[in-house]
Amino acid sequence: MNTVACAQTTAENPVGGWLAESIRGGGVIDRLQTILEVRADRAISGTGGCNAMRGRATISGDTIVFSSIASTRKACSPAVMDQESKFFGALNDTQTWRVDSVRRKLILIDEKGHSVVVFTRM
Secondary structure (H helix, E strand, O other), rough: OOOOOOOOOOOOOOEEEEEEEEEEEOOOOOOOOEEEOOOOOOOOEEEEOOOEEEEEEEEEEOEEEEEEEEEEEOOOOOHHHHHHHHHHHHHHHOOEEEEEEOOOOEEEEEEOOOEEEEEEEE
């Protein structure tokens, strides 16, 4: 896994719509949209690719903790469910974040400094 620096500038923030392009260093299924929406009030919503989800994000500086995540319980194909499980697990492991404003990416980072999800801005 790649180790990622966590420096922030005050102009960057994770608010907005984000489409996952990498989860735990692996690609995502083509045309399967794994989405994270972060609102200014820190409510989150989106989809793991099969199930809708919602919850809260506590954000302070470059730290972020996702909590109270609830999701629907539909069953999808095994590959879709695997990707969704990895996505929800990555959210649970996230400790910090950074935005690469040049590439329009949001990067979620675990406690060891590894990127767990890389998103592109929608």
